[in-house]
Amino acid sequence: MKASATDYLNNTVDDPTRPQELILGGNDFTTITEKVSDIVLERKTPLAWYVAFALTSGLTAIMFLMIGYLFVKGVGVWGLNNPVGWGWAIVNFVFWVGIGHAGTLISAILFLLRQKWRTSINRFAEAMTIFAVVCAGIFPGIHVGRVWVVYWLFPIPSYQAMWPNFRSPLLWDVFAVGTYATVSLLFWYTGMVPDLATLRDRAKGRLQQIIYGFFALGWTGSHRHWHRYEKAYLLLAGLATPLVLSVHSVVSFDFATSQIPGWHTTIFPPYFVAGAVFSGFAMVGTLLIPARQWFGLKEIITLHHLENMNKIILATGSMVGFAYATEFFIAWYSGNPNESFAFINRAFGPYAWAYWIMVTCNVVTPQLFWFKKLRTSVPVMWIMYIFVNIGMWFERFVITVTSLSRDFLPSSWAYYRPTPVDILTFVGSFGLFFTLVLLFIRFLPMVAMAEVKTVMPIADAHSGTRRSVGDYHGDIPEHVRRKGDL
Amino acid sequence: MSRGALYGLLTEFESPSLLMEAVEKVRDAGFKKWDVHTPFPVHGMDDAMGIRGTRLPFLVLGGGLTGLGLATLMQWWMNAVDYPFMISGKPLFGLPANIPIMFELTVLFSAFATFFGMWGLNGMPRLYNPLFTNRRFRRATQDRFFIVIEARDPGFQLDKTREFLASLGGAVVEEVRESAED
Numbered sequence: 068m069k070a071s072a073t074d075y076l077n078n079t080v081d082d083p084t085r086p087q088e089l090i091l092g093g094n095d096f097t098t099i100t101e102k103v104s105d106i107v108l109e110r111k112t113p114l115a116w117y118v119a120f121a122l123t124s125g126l127t128a129i130m131f132l133m134i135g136y137l138f139v140k141g142v143g144v145w146g147l148n149n150p151v152g153w154g155w156a157i158v159n160f161v162f163w164v165g166i167g168h169a170g171t172l173i174s175a176i177l178f179l180l181r182q183k184w185r186t187s188i189n190r191f192a193e194a195m196t197i198f199a200v201v202c203a204g205i206f207p208g209i210h211v212g213r214v215w216v217v218y219w220l221f222p223i224p225s226y227q228a229m230w231p232n233f234r235s236p237l238l239w240d241v242f243a244v245g246t247y248a249t250v251s252l253l254f255w256y257t258g259m260v261p262d263l264a265t266l267r268d269r270a271k272g273r274l275q276q277i278i279y280g281f282f283a284l285g286w287t288g289s290h291r292h293w294h295r296y297e298k299a300y301l302l303l304a305g306l307a308t309p310l311v312l313s314v315h316s317v318v319s320f321d322f323a324t325s326q327i328p329g330w331h332t333t334i335f336p337p338y339f340v341a342g343a344v345f346s347g348f349a350m351v352g353t354l355l356i357p358a359r360q361w362f363g364l365k366e367i368i369t370l371h372h373l374e375n376m377n378k379i380i381l382a383t384g385s386m387v388g389f390a391y392a393t394e395f396f397i398a399w400y401s402g403n404p405n406e407s408f409a410f411i412n413r414a415f416g417p418y419a420w421a422y423w424i425m426v427t428c429n430v431v432t433p434q435l436f437w438f439k440k441l442r443t444s445v446p447v448m449w450i451m452y453i454f455v456n457i458g459m460w461f462e463r464f465v466i467t468v469t470s471l472s473r474d475f476l477p478s479s480w481a482y483y484r485p486t487p488v489d490i491l492t493f494v495g496s497f498g499l500f501f502t503l504v505l506l507f508i509r510f511l512p513m514v515a516m517a518e519v520k521t522v523m524p525i526a527d528a529h530s531g532t533r534r535s536v537g538d539y540h541g542d543i544p545e546h547v548r549r550k551g552d553l
Numbered sequence: 554m555s556r557g558a559l560y561g562l563l564t565e566f567e568s569p570s571l572l573m574e575a576v577e578k579v580r581d582a583g584f585k586k587w588d589v590h591t592p593f594p595v596h597g598m599d600d601a602m603g604i605r606g607t608r609l610p611f612l613v614l615g616g617g618l619t620g621l622g623l624a625t626l627m628q629w630w631m632n633a634v635d636y637p638f639m640i641s642g643k644p645l646f647g648l649p650a651n652i653p654i655m656f657e658l659t660v661l662f663s664a665f666a667t668f669f670g671m672w673g674l675n676g677m678p679r680l681y682n683p684l685f686t687n688r689r690f691r692r693a694t695q696d697r698f699f700i701v702i703e704a705r706d707p708g709f710q711l712d713k714t715r716e717f718l719a720s721l722g723g724a725v726v727e728e729v730r731e732s733a734e735d
Contacts (some may be wrong), residue, residue, distance in 0.1 A: 096592060096696035222631060230631035232638055234650035242657040250664040257668060261694065265592070268691035284678035287685075288693045290589040290598050292675045295607045297594050299671035302613050303664060310660050317653055520593040526569060527596065 078371045079443045089184055089522050092366035096520055099367065103262075103514045104269050106362050112509060113361075120505050126498020133492040134209055142212050144488045151471040151483040156210035157321075159493050161463040162346070163203035163500075164244060164318055165339070168311055169347025170196025171251055174258070175307035178300075184375055186518040187368045190262075191358065192351045193255040194511070198503040199350070200248045202496045207240070236320035243317035250310055254303045257296075260286050261517040315343040322466065329409035329470035332397065338390035342459060345383035345429070348376050349455035354504060356449045358513065367514055370443055377442040380455065384433035387462075391430065405475070413469045417482055421465050428458025557732035560683035561586075561703040562714055563690065564723035569595045572698040575721035576601045579700055582717065586706035590684070590693040609670050616666025617659045624658035625651070683731045690729075701729070 078088050090099070137144055147154045170193040177185040211217055220241050222231055231238050264286035267279040286292070316336035323335040352373065359368040398410040413422050432454045436442040468483050507513070520526055566572040569591070576589055580603050589595075589602060598604075632638045633645035643650075672678070684690050684701065693699050700723070702714055718726045 100592075100695040222627060228636060230636050230638075232640065233628040233632050233654055234638075234640060234643065234647075236653075239653040239657075242654045246657040246661040246664075249661060253664055253668045257671075261593070265694040268694045280680065284672065285680045285682055286677070286694070287682055287690075288590040288592055288699075289675075290591060290595070290602060291604060292677070293591070293594040294599050294604050295609055295671050295674050298607050298609050299667050302610065302667045306660050306663050306667070309656075313653075313656060313660075320653070517593040521596070526593065 076365050076370060077443070078369050079374050079439070089187065089369070089371065090367055090519065091369055094366055094523070095525060096523070099519055099523075100265060100269070100516055102363065102367065103512050103516050103519075104266055106508070107266060107510060107512060108269055108271070108275065115361075116505060116509060120502065123498045123501040123505060126495050127502050128495075128498075129491055130205075130495020130498060133488050133495060134205075136488060137209060137492075138214055142210065144486060146483055146485040146489055148481045148483060150474045150479050150481055151468055153467050153471060154483060155464075155485050155489040155493055156206045158460070158463045158467050159496060160203050160206035160210075161318055161339075161467075162460045163199045163206070163496065165315060165343035165346045165459060165463075166350045167196045167199035167203060167247070167251070167347065168315060168340070168343035169351045170194070171247075171254070171307050171311040172344055172347065173351075174254060175304040175311060178304045179308060182375075183522040184372050186515055186522050187372050188351065188355060188376075188514075189518070190255075190258065190515040191355055191513055192347075193251065193258065194507045195351055195354060195504065196251050196347070197248070197255060198500050198507070199347075200244065200251065201503065202500050204244065204248065205496065205499075207244075236317065236324050239317045240321055243314050247310055247314045250303070250307055254307055257300065257303065258515055258518070259511065260284055261288065261296075262512040262515060264288070265516055266512060312340055315339040327470045327474065328403070328405040329413065329466070332394065334390055334393055334397070338387065338394075341383045341386040341390065342429075342462060345380060345387055346455060346459035348380050348383070349452040349459070352376055352380075352448060352452040353456060356445060356452075358508060362508070362513065364514065367519060370445075373445070373448060374443050377436045377448055377451075380451075381433055381436040381442070384429055384436075384455070388426075388430035391426065409470055409473065412473050413465060416469065416473065418465060418469045418472070421461050422469070425458050425461040425465050428454040429462060432458075557683075557730040559704045559711070560729040560731050561701050561706075561709075562711075562718055562726055563684070563687065563699050563701045563729055564718040564721060564726045565689060565692075566698040566700075566723050569698060571722060572700070573597065573601055575700060575723065578721060579702070582708070584702055584706050584708055586703040586709075588701050588703075590690070590699040590701060592692075592694055592696060592698075595698075607674065609667070609674060612670040613663050613666045616670075617663035619666075620658040620660070620662025621655055623662070624655040628654060683729055686732065687727060687729050689725070689727060 076091060078091060094102070145154055145156070170189075173185050173192045174189045177189075208214070208217055211220075219225070219231065220238070260283055263279050264283035267276055267283045270276045270279055316339065319335035319339035322330040323332060325331060355368060356373070359365050395410050395414075398406045401407075413419075432451060435447070435451065441447045472483050473480050564575075566575065572589065572591070572595065576598065579587055580601065589598060591598070628651045629646045637645050639645070684693075689697075690699060700718070700721070702709060702718065704711075708714075715726055
């Protein structure tokens with residue numbers, strides 16, 4: 068009997084005789100609205116939120132201090148040395164951009180694939196995407212060396228009468244990440260407008276009504292508006308789908324178009340994209356699990372949702388593992404001594420410790436998700452997400468640093484070590500990320516209420532009075548159903 | 554104490570299935586200036602209301618072509634004409650190296666066209682709406698479903714339309730004024 072109170076929250080058992088329930092606990096439109104919007108409007112901000120916010124904004128301040136120090140002293144404050152000209156700044160950039168892939172994957176690709184379970188988690192994942200891209204954007208901005216001419220990245224007329232080199236992958240990166248950030252933001256905001264209107268209509272304070280009202284743009288839920296809105300949403304999903312695949316491909320071109328052994332491979336674009344999705348889902352999970360716990364959203368973000376995410380993590384983690392194996396095979400098969408050396412050096416050279424952390428966290432531990440018991444256990448999956456986050460950071464470290472530290476000229480080989488400035492800047496970027504996440508859960512609807520309502524059985528206009536047999540009413544032609552006898 | 558001119562009449566429903574039947578009747582009654590307000594897009598409502606397709610996809614196509622054209626011209630003019638960039642003997646303008654940015658700007662401009670086009674066609678932002686003066690209507694973004702017939706509809710006659718709306722089986726029929734009580 069003890070288990071029965073929580074049993075209804077376990078919807079991971081597949082029962083082919085019934086449609087999969089995505090929202091549990093007998094919720095209807097009213098309770099969904101209340102549960103999500105009350106977190107923002109009614110609930111008193113918990114003390115823990117203030118503590119966490121103080122901590123994360125402190126870390127953010129440290130990051131900005133470190134950046135200020137960097138600007139004053141120059142990139143010498145980092146651990147860069149002669150062969151290793153790309154250090155943690157690039158590693159962190161690729162790490163954060165990769166994390167930023169889950170949101171758009173969930174909101175766009177899963178939307179096109181009609182995966183209804185995405186509705187409970189897409190808002191959160193999209194928010195996380197934008198915050199991760201914000202963190203990512205900082206690093207290329209500060210690593211250029213002479214930050215006062217950072218505008219050279221953009222094609223704007225300058226006194227030099229010179230334009231950027233459009234055949235450089237580094238410039239493609241500027242456009243790819245810029246476009247991705249913009250489109251993700253538009254997508255996120257578009258999806259949020261109906262929910263902002265819900266907050267506007269439920270808010271009691273005048274200030275809340277004005278602010279939410281302003282950003283809700285005067286949304287009334289008009290069906291003539293919904294009609295264009297849904298079309299726009301579909302179009303944005305269609306546009307964002309190739310975009311999400313392109314961003315990390317372009318990021319990988321930064322490496323793949325160079326001639327460094329270990330970088331110059333055609334496998335990079337798909338391998339980077341798989342890794343990005345892998346790390347992004349892990350970060351979504353890292354944040355979602357505490358959020359659903361603390362804010363009472365277990366009926367909306369159910370175990371079924373988490374299990375689906377874990378399956379994606381298992382699939383993409385295996386792809387990443389396969390890519391590691393393929394790299395080794397090609398290094399041997401190519402017969403190129405530099406290429407072979409680069410890979411043997413990765414696994415057994417001075418950075419072997421980093422390589423094996425990467426393999427353990429990305430390839431070995433996610434395989435535990437083959438077991439249903441483990442992939443539906445919340446503590447296990449959360450620990451696994453942390454492993455993936457660590458592993459994927461090390462992947463970027465391994466790729467960037469091992470190849471550079473052993474370049475073509477053995478006399479210039481050197482070992483790269485980060486300085487405290489490197490470390491504090493990176494830790495500080497987590498502060499920024501979590502600060503933004505905390506603001507998001509405090510002031511914006513964490514779950515896409517309007518979208519969740521559409522996947523509830525009661526949302527079906529032909530349910531109830533008209534439905535008489537089974538769940539296959541959708542197959543009944545419109546003219547038959549109109550007669551009113553079904 | 555003027556309450557402003559009459560904006561229209563609204564009626565409220567509790568579930569999408571009740572709403573759907575009523576909507577078909579309003580459509581068949583030949584009203585023009587009317588709308589349905591729901592907390593989420595109800596599947597099948599476009600047909601029930603008789604809404605025609607939107608022009609939005611053409612705007613988006615236009616946006617995409619603009620982005621593509623702009624990216625091509627920009628890269629050609631900046632790297633091959635205005636400041637010829639000779640790098641490792643490669644052609645000044647070669648398609649493959651310019652494709653990534655052509656792709657990115659196509660997507661970017663299409664997304665702008667989708668976003669601004671959709672809000673523009675919807676006549677938004679429109680921060681004031683007479684419907685906001687009705688307290689009941691606040692649930693249109695939460696858990697209730699409304700049909701609104703505007704007073705400027707040619708077929709609108711206060712008493713007859715009120716009767717018609719009442720016959721649809723909604724919970725209540727209310728008048729909506731252009732401005733709130735002062």
